[in-house]
Amino acid sequence: xxxxTQPPSVSAAPGQKVTISCSGSSSNIGNNYVSWYQQLPGTxxxxxxxxxxxxxxxxxxxxxxxxxxxxxxxxxxxxQTGDExxxxxxxxxxxxxxxxxxxxxxxxxx
Amino acid sequence: QVQLQxxxxxxxKPSQTLSLTCTVSGGSISSGDYYWSWIRQPPGKGxxxxxxxxxxxxxxxxxxxxxxxxxxxDTSKNQFSLKLSSxxxxxxxxxxxxxxxxxxxxxxxxxxxxxxxxxGTLVTVSS
Numbered sequence: 149x150x151x152x153t154q155p156p157s158v159s160a161a162p163g164q165k166v167t168i169s170c171s172g173s174s175s176n177i178g179n180n181y182v183s184w185y186q187q188l189p190g191t192x193x194x195x196x197x198x199x200x201x202x203x204x205x206x207x208x209x210x211x212x213x214x215x216x217x218x219x220x221x222x223x224x225x226x227x228q229t230g231d232e233x234x235x236x237x238x239x240x241x242x243x244x245x246x247x248x249x250x251x252x253x254x255x256x257x258x
Numbered sequence: 259q260v261q262l263q264x265x266x267x268x269x270x271k272p273s274q275t276l277s278l279t280c281t282v283s284g285g286s287i288s289s290g291d292y293y294w295s296w297i298r299q300p301p302g303k304g305x306x307x308x309x310x311x312x313x314x315x316x317x318x319x320x321x322x323x324x325x326x327x328x329x330x331x332d333t334s335k336n337q338f339s340l341k342l343s344s345x346x347x348x349x350x351x352x353x354x355x356x357x358x359x360x361x362x363x364x365x366x367x368x369x370x371x372x373x374x375x376x377x378g379t380l381v382t383v384s385s
Contacts, residue, residue, distance in 0.1 A: 150304055185305075185372070195371065236304065236305055242368065247295075247360075247370045251304045
């Protein structure tokens, strides 16, 4: 059971928009920055969003992040088949004194 | 461009010690701005943070694994290593090494960012 809660799967058609939620508590998301990672099939995770809403160099602006209270959201617009992947949120947990991840969300682009 | 590469046995017997090494290229492990971390992913499951080390040798481990984990660093080889003792089938996973930017200060907003990852190596625990 992951400390952060994500929906197991989401789906949408090419060109559409999708959001992935990540729910936590005051000891993690509520008081710390959230990162998001994209894991394409058979590959290592890749940093997608950090500090709630910042994109590393090379990440297209189709990807966005936001945070409100103890929840964070990853948004992807203009969906492409190449976006099919597992997406994970992560943050520091002050109570557990460690890094925690969500269980991951599988995105299917229909 | 920083690159990380895991290496080590792909098969470990139950009760033995899993040992992996991560070689860093394209940057110095002693740069001071970053920590160096291990993360694992059981087949078909999510990510689990194992621990991290600073170039000075300071370590921080996942409390749930702390009794079995040792992470060490060799700055002369630009490498850091993971040892996980008394393994069972539950330790079967893809093990990743990653560069970690982390800031955790009391009463301030913390951040933990894994910005570069190795490709991962599958370790199977089986007799």
